[in-house]
Amino acid sequence: DFKCCIYSTHKHTPDAPRLRLIIPLKREVTEDEYPALGRMVAKEIGIDLFDDTTYEPSRLMYWPSTPSDGEFVFKEKDGELLDPDIYLSKYVDWRDTSMWPVSSRQSEVVQRKITKQADPLIKEGVIGAFCRAYNIEEAIEEFLPDVYEPSTMNGRFDYIPADSSAGLVIYDGKFAYSHHATDPACGMLLNAFDLVRVHKFRELDEKVTENAPPSKLPSFRAMTDLALEDERVKEQFAEERKAQAEKEFIDEDWEKQLELDKTGTVKNTLRNLILILENDPNLKSIVFNQLSDSLEIKGDVPWPHPSKFWRDADDAQLISYIDTHYGTFSARNYDVAVAKVADDRSYHPIREFIEALPEWDKVPRVDTLLIDYLGASDNPYVRAVTRKTLCAAISRVLTPGIKFDSMLVLNGPQGVGKSTLIAKLGGDWFSDSLSLSDTKDKTAAEKLQGYWILEIGELAGLKKAEVETLRSFLSRQNDIYRASFGKRATPHLRQCVFFGTTNAEKGYLRDTTGNRRFWPVKTPGNGTKKSWQLEQDEILQIWAETLTFVKAGEKLYLDASLEKLAKEEQREAMESDEREGLVREYLDMLLPEDWDTMDLYERRAYINGTEFGESKRVGVWKRKSVSNMEIWCECFGKDRANLRRVDGNEISAIMASIGGWTGLVKKERIPLYGPQWVYVPKE
Known part of the structure; x- marks a missing residue:
């Protein structure tokens, strides 16, 4: 409703449009009001359409220009001047910057930066020492108390000179990212x-x-000089030198450090048990697996063990070994010492796998993976959903919990190699044990631990409630639950992705509106290669190529053009209804002039061609709208009173499958039926 105009930039082309929107304001706005106002206006238009730097008050815009062979666009809309106070009051x-709308891209930007940044706590030299001496909150309190103050939101700070609040976000105490437009640290x-x-x-x-290192x-x-003069940083350097010296000393002759009682027996102390677990060469294979979130045996131990997974029997074997070789310790000391030492030896198997990947040989494989091995169609949609x-999968390991709520669904005959391909990609970290019933409680979350690639099989015949549960499960980034033998509920950030598989020949999606999270791909199995022929060297190259896409900033969502293709695939994956042909004929049928005055029985007779008499009606006009009730009563010949919600949903699914109609957008008063939500033909 507000006055505005739009014009094309110098780089604008019809294939890659670039436009600027100018909105005159009713009053001047401050530097702090501008980004909040801009984001709210963008939200109402569609915030993903706008460049993320649009809201910076320092941005300058060039006057309109266009190349001699270019297209110039200018549109003007009249109206009232936009009132900033109305939009700010929304x-x-x-x-409070935490309430500002952001595009789906923006949260990924920070996560991508964190992924690329080295952990400041493991840096050497003065930077690492300073960051170990002061986390972000402590550094602000000590050095910047006049710049930032704690916000009412946990993990956020206000930039004091600004009117906005909660714009400085703290990540794990290691990093800070400012959204305050006037903050020198912004962005x-x-x-x-x-x-x-x-x-x-x-x-x-x-x-x-600008290019200076x-x-x-x-x-x-100057900052280095300040840090080296700081007492806490000096203490940090001293403690680290001392700890290194102690470690070297203990490594050389650690058993002499054990505390003994008057009889020469090793004392039952936590320090002694930690010393034993850290230094006994037979126990150095006891580690903590960050993927499975559990203890693991990575190597050999002085007792037989059938697998790497830690069992209750391994607790007994460990206690027996230490009791025999050193002495007796309390259950409390075992709980603390084993957890502490294993945690200090934490490792992540998939991160190690990714770090050890060979260099990509520059042969493209990722985009055509489903095309080559399962015979999928070679089109931009299939290539994109495979790549993304x-x-x-890699992004969720490097940045656990990163947003990705889609599931690639492979639809093809049994035996073509769908599950084999997924299993080969996942290797030791593949699982097909997850069932739809698991997603209703913490069972599914527990089954995710230790796995990277999970298959959810046979999606055909899902009830609407099951689809809702599955959608909710896929959208989670963090599973919070108390493990069966855990002491407390803890967060488990998602480190895995899901593949769906189905053999359904007549479709498998049932919900007409909630299919965005499913990326269907038909896999007839007539590819040039077979899944069972996929060798390990080829798998490593697939993941190496994927890693190059991740480092290049590959988005994990579909853009507008691909989203349009996805909707078409989702429509084709809808579960087919044998009544669809009847409805098609019903919609295409020309209606007589007196249709609106005909009663239900006359309408049914006309539709079925069973009118009495010689003067049968002739169809002359095509319907401009239709409702579920009309289809139910006239096309299906059912009684109005018997239309249930489930029947309405089935009719909606049929209409979605037929296409060409915009669904239930408005109510109209219809002869015989009163006010009804109607479909209208798409323009």
């Missing part, structure tokens, strides 16, 4: 060292070229 509190993912540097010494870099910046040298699913 927030509970526009100053940068910073560790504690760099956050203090930017605020205290950024002016020193004003005359430095960070270590050569005057602000870096594999990229999501």
Whole structure:
């Protein structure tokens, strides 16, 4: 309803449109109001359509121009000047940046930056020492108390000079990312060292070229001097030197460090047991698997064990070994010491797998994986959903819990190799034990632990309630539950992706509106290769290529053009109804002039061609709308009173499968039936 105009930029083309939207305001807005206002307006239009830098108040726009052979677009819309106060009032509190709308891309940007950034706690030198001495919150309290203050939201800080609030987000105490437009740190993912540097010494870099390495910046040298003079940083360096010396000493002669009682027996102390578990060479294979979130034996131990998984019997074997070789310890000391030492030896098998991948040989395999091995159609949609699913698998390991709520569904005859292909990609971390019934409670979440690629089999015949449960399950990024023998409920960020498989020949999706999370791909099995022929070297190259896509910033969602193709595939995957042909004929049938005055029995007789008399009616016009009730009573010949919700859903599914009609968008008063929600033909 507001006045605005739109014009094309210099780089605009019909195939790759680039447009600028100008909206005059009723009053001037402040630098802090501008991003909140812009985001709310963008949300109502469609925030994913806008560049994420649009909301920066410092952005300058060029006057309209176009190449000599280019297309210039200009559209103007009249109306009232946009009132900023009306749009700002749509927030509970526009100053709270946590409430600002963001595009689906923006949360991925920060996660991608975190993935690429080195962990500041393991950095060497002054940066690492400073970050170990001060986490982000402590650094703010000590060095920047006049810049930031704690927000009412946990894990966020307010930028004091700004009117907005909660714009500085803290990630694991290691990184800070500011959304405050006026904050010098805005848009940068910073560790504690760099956050203090930017605020205290950024002016020193004003005359430095943009390409100067960070270590050569005057602000870096000034911050280094500040850190080296800080007492906590000095203590951190001293403690680390001492710890290293102690470690070297213990490694050389650790048994002499065991505390003994007056009889020479090893004392029952936590320190002694930790010392034994850390240094006995026979026990160094007891580790913690971050993927399975459990203890594991990675190597040999001085007792027989059938697999790498830790069993109750391994607890007994460990206690027996230590009791025989060293002495007796309490159950409490065992609980604490084993958990502590194993946690210190934590490892992630898939991260190790990814880090050890060979260099990609530049032969493309990922996009055509389903095409080559399962005979899928070679089109942009199939290539995209294959690539994005594999990229999501790697992304969820590198950044657990990253948003990905879609499931690639392979639909083809039994025996073509659908499950074989998925299993080969997942290797030791593949599982097909997950069932739909598991998704109703914590059973599914527990079954995810330790696995990377999971298959959910036979999706045909799902009830609507089951589809709702599955959709909810796929959308989760974090499973919070208490393990069967755990002491407390703990979060488990998702580190896996799901593949669906089905042999259904007549469709398998039933919900007409909620299929966005399913990416169907037909796999007839006539590919040039067979799944069981896929060799390990080829699998490693597939994952190596996938890793290059991830590092290049591959999005884990479909853009508008691919989303359109996905909807067509989802429509074709709808479970077919034998009544669809009847409904098609009913919709295509021309109606007589007096249709609106005909009673139900006359309408049925006309439709079925059973009118009495010689003067039979002739169809002259095509219907402009139709309702579920009309189809139920006239096409199916059913009684109005017997139409149930499930029947309405089935009719909606038939209409979605037929296509060409926009579903239930408005109510119309229909002769014989009163007000009804109707479908209208698509323009």
